[in-house]
Amino acid sequence: MSLTVSEVKDCAHLARLGIEERDVGSYAKDLSGMLDLMTQMNDLDTDGVEPMAHPMDQVQRLRADVVTEQVDREKFQAIAPQVEAGLYLVPKVIE
Amino acid sequence: MYNKTIAELAKSLRSGEFSSVDLTLAFLDRIKQHHSLNTYITVTEEQALQSAKAADLRLATGKAELLTGIPMAQKDIFCTEGIKTSCGSKMLDNFIAPYNATVVDKFNSAGAVMLGKLNMDEFAMGSSNETSYYGAVKNPWDTNTVPGGSSGGSAAAVAARLAACATGTDTGGSIRQPAALCGITGLKPTYGRVSRYGMIAYASSLDQGGPMTRNAEDAAIMLQTMAGFDNKDSTSVDLPVPDYRAGLSNSLEGLKIGLPKEFFGEGLNSDVAATLEAAINEYRKLGATVTEVSMPSLKLAIPAYYVIAPAECSANLSRFDGVRFGYRCENPADLTDLYTRSRGEGFGKEVKRRILMGTYALSAGYYDAYYIKAQKIRRLISEDFKKALSEVDVMMGPVTPSTAFGIGEKIDNPIEMYLSDIYTIAINLAGVPAMSVPAGFSEGKPVGLQIIGNYFAEDKLLNIAHQYQQVTDWHTQIPKGFE
Amino acid sequence: MRSQWETVIGLEIHAQLATKSKIFSGASTAYGAEPNTQACAVDLGLPGVLPVLNEEAVRMAVIFGMAVEAHIAPYSVFARKNYFYPDLPKGYQISQMELPIVGIGHLDIDVDGVSKRIGITRAHLEEDAGKSLHENFHGLTGIDLNRAGTPLLEIVSEPEMSSAKEAVAYMRKIHELVRYLGICDGNMQEGSFRCDANVSVRPKGQKAFGTRAEIKNINSFKFVEKAINHEVERQIELIESGGKVVQETRLYDSDKDETRSMRSKEEANDYRYFPDPDLLPVLVDEDFKAQIKAQLPELPQAKKQRFKDSYALDEENATILTSSRQLGDYFETVVKESACSAKICANWVTGDLLAALNKANLEITDSPVSHERLAGLLTRISDDTISGKIAKQVFEEMWQSTATADQIIEAKGLKQITDTGAIEAIIDKIIADNLDQVEQYRSGKDKVFGFFVGQVMKEMQGKASPGEVNKMLKEKLK
Known part of the structure; x- marks a missing residue:
C-alpha cells in the first residue's frame, strides 16, 4: 500500500495543515509505511465483530438542564490572538 | 531529603524534621542544578513557595493529607490556571490555561506543592520525548539516551529526584514506557478511573492520566488523590475509590500470574527477557503460580492503534486553529491561509504525521477499511484480555523490547519507533490498568516489569508491585550523579 | 411547458431546543447577550474540555419523536462532523450520523383541503455553531460564539413534497408542532427555527430523482416558498436550455429574490464522520420513554x-x-x-x-x-x-x-326586551304600516317574512330575542 504525493496533499488540505513542499515526499513515505502496517489487519477475519468505540460498555450520563457556567470573557479573550468589541477576529469570511 | 518517598516525606513534615518550604527550596535548587536534563518546561518557583507556606500552615493545624506539602510536578498536558500549559508544542507556547484540570484541582486541594510543568512529547505523540518543541529530555541513567515518552519529563524528573512524584498520561504506553526506561514506578489506571477533564486530548478513547513515582506505595498515595468520578467527563466511571494503601501488605500466596506467550517471543531483547525471568521468579518465591496465557489478536494491536489514535487526534487537534488561543501565523492572507499556516507552523512533524494519517483513515472510501476494521480488532483484543484475565489474576511481561535507546537513534524512523510500543499499546485498546515496576538493569540501564490487571484492579496491581518492592531494591537505586 | 416537470422537495429543519443551558455545557442559551459572554470553556473548545449531554435536550428530542409517531432509537450515537469554519470552535460539530435518536416518522399536512402524509426520515440532536459578523472590523470578520453549543434538533423529511406550497405547509406544521410541544420557541427572526431545502426537478413520470441543489438557511415561510419557486424555475430553465443542474449548496438572497452558489463551501466536503470518543451511546430505555409519555401533552x-x-x-x-x-x-x-x-x-x-x-x-x-x-x-x-x-x-x-x-x-342598556307586550305592540305597528307585504306573505310569498323580522328588530334596536320575534310574527301574520 502506498500513498501518493497528491493524496498527502489532499489530506493536508482537509486538515488545513501546511506542509512544506520539500517534506511532502517524506510524509508520503512515512504514511505508506504506516499503511503497510495497517494492511496486516486484513489477516484477521472480523466478520460479525461489533466495532468497539469505547473501552467501557457504558451509556452516556445525562446532565440536568441547569446554567452552571458564568463566563469571564476577559479571561478567555486575554489568550486570544485578535479580539475587538468582544469578538474574535479572523480574515474575512466569504459566504 | 529529596531521596525520600512521599510516605517518608509526609512523616518528616509531621515530625518537624523539615518544613515544606525547606523541602520545596531543596527541590527548586536541584531543578536548577540539573537543568541540562531538560525535564521542566516551566518552573513555577513563586507559586510553589506560596503553596509550601500554605502547606506548612495546614500541617500545623493537623488537617493535612498525605500529599500536603509534597513537592510534585505536572506533565505539561494538564491545564493549570494562570500557568503556561504547552503540551510540548509551539502551538501552545503562548497558552496560559484559563482553568484547572480536575486532576490539578485535586492535587491543589490535597495541598500538594507544584514545582512546575514537565517536558513531554508534543501533544503526547512520541515514545522518546524527542518530539517536544522544547527539545529532548535526557535519561538520568545515561544522558545520551532517551527517557522514553511521552511522559519523558515526568519519568526523568522522578528518577533524578527533581520532584517527589509526577503525573503522567498514557495513551499507548506513555506512563509505563518512560517509567521502565527511567527505573521508576508508573501506573496507567483503568480507562475512566481518572478524570480527563483539562487533560489535553490526544486520543480520547485511550488517554488516561496516572501516577509516576518512586515506588508502589507512593503510586497508591497519588492515585488516591487522582482517581474518582468527575461529572465534567462523560467517560469518567462512577465507582467508589477504594483505599489503595489498605491492601498493599496482602500476601501474594496463591496469586495466579499469566505470561502471555506473545510477549516473550521474537523481538524481546534476551537480557531484558532474563531480567524479567528473575523478577517472575521472585513472585514464585512470594507464593505465586505462573502459567502461560495466549492473546492471539495481540499482534494486531499496533496497526489498530495507529488507525484509532491518529483518527481521534486528527479531530481533537482541529481546535488549534489560531482563532481563540494558541499560535497564530503572521499576516494571514485569508482564512485558509490562517488555518493552514498557523497549524503548519505550530505543529511539529510527528503531530502532522498523525493528523495526516488520521485524516486519511477517516476519509470517504477508507473509513470502513481502516477505522471500522481497527475498531473490530480492538474488540477482539479486549476479548483476549477479558478471557486471559478470567483465567489468571494478573499478567506479567516486558514494558519495552529493550532498554533506553540513544537520543536521535530512532527519531527518523517513525515506524520502528511505533513498533517499540508493542507491549503497551494493547492495554490501552482494552482499557485495563497496568503498571511498570523497576525489575533490574541491563548494561546499567533500567528494565521495567509490566503487571497487567483486570478493570479497576489498581489496588491489586499496587499490592503485587509493593510486595515485590519489599523483597527487591531495584526501585531504590539512584542514577549516578543524582544521589 | 412547466407542466412537463415535476418538483421534488425535501426539507431539513433546524429547531433550537428551548433548554436553559447548552447541549454539552452549563452555559446559558439566552438570546441577545453581549458577544461571547455565553461561551464557556467547553463552548470555546479550549484544550482539555469535555462535553456532557443535557438531559432536557434528549427529552425534547424524544417528545418530538413521539409526536410524529417515530421510532425512538434505544441507542443513539454522537459523531464528529469535521470541517473548518471560524464559527465552529472545535473544528468539528458534534452531531448524530449513523444512529440518530429519532428514526422514521410522519406528519400529515393539508394543502387546499387535501391531506397528504409526509415521511420524516429522521431527527437528530446536534450543537449549533456560533455566528460570523461581517460588519467592518478593518476588513476582518468578527466571531461571536454565544450560539455555539445551543441544542438543535435537525428534522429531515423524505423528498415527498411536490410544490413550494406543500413545503410551506409542512414547515408550518412542524413549526406549529414544536411550539405546541414546548420544545422550541419557533422564533424565526432570532434563528430558533430555520430550514434548508433540497430541491430537484424531473420530467413528469420519471422515477429517478433529478440532481438536487440545497438551499441553505431559509428563515421565513415567505422565503421558503419564494426560494423554492425561484430554484425550480432556475433548474427548469437550465435543463431546457441544454444545461445540467450541479449538486451544490445555494444561498437564498431575499433582497434579490434569487439563489446563488455558495462558493466558499463549494469544494467537495469530506466530513470524516466518526463516533465522538468523548461521548458514550445515549440510552433511551422503556422507563425513560414511559416517563416522557406520561408528561406528553x-x-x-x-x-x-x-x-x-x-x-x-x-x-x-x-x-x-x-x-x-x-x-x-x-x-x-x-x-x-x-x-x-x-x-x-x-x-x-x-x-x-x-x-x-x-x-x-x-x-x-x-x-x-x-x-x-x-x-x-x-x-x-x-x-x-x-x-x-x-x-x-x-x-x-x-x-x-x-x-x-x-x-x-x-x-x-343592551339587554334584550323580553316583555312580550312591548314586542307585540311593535309587531302590530309594523303590520299596520306594511299591508302590501302582508298581502304578499299571505298569498304564499314566504320570503317576505324576513322583511318583517328585520323591521321589528330594527325598531327594537336589536334588543329583542329573534326567536321570540319569529314566533310572535308567525302568529300575527297567520
Missing part, C-alpha cells in the same frame, strides 16, 4: 379528534383550535366557564376573537379579552339576555376596556 391530532367527538366541532374549527396548545386551552376554558354550547364558543374563538387578535398582531396568550370575560359574554347569549348581533357590539367594547360583558350590557 395531548397531541394536536388526538386533540382534534376529541374536539370533533366531544364538542361536535367541524373539521375547520377543530383544526384551528388545536393549532396551538394555548388556543385549545383557551377554548376549553371558555366552554367550561360559559353556559353556552361548545359550537358557539368555537365560532366565537375562531371568529371574532382570532380576527381581532390577528388584526392587533397578538398571540392568544396576550389576548385583551380573557377567557373569563369571553365566557361571561357568551353566557349572556345563551340565556337570551342579548342577541348574537348585540354580542358582537359588546365584544368590541370589551376589547377596548376591562369591563365585563354584564357591565357593558348594563351601562349601554
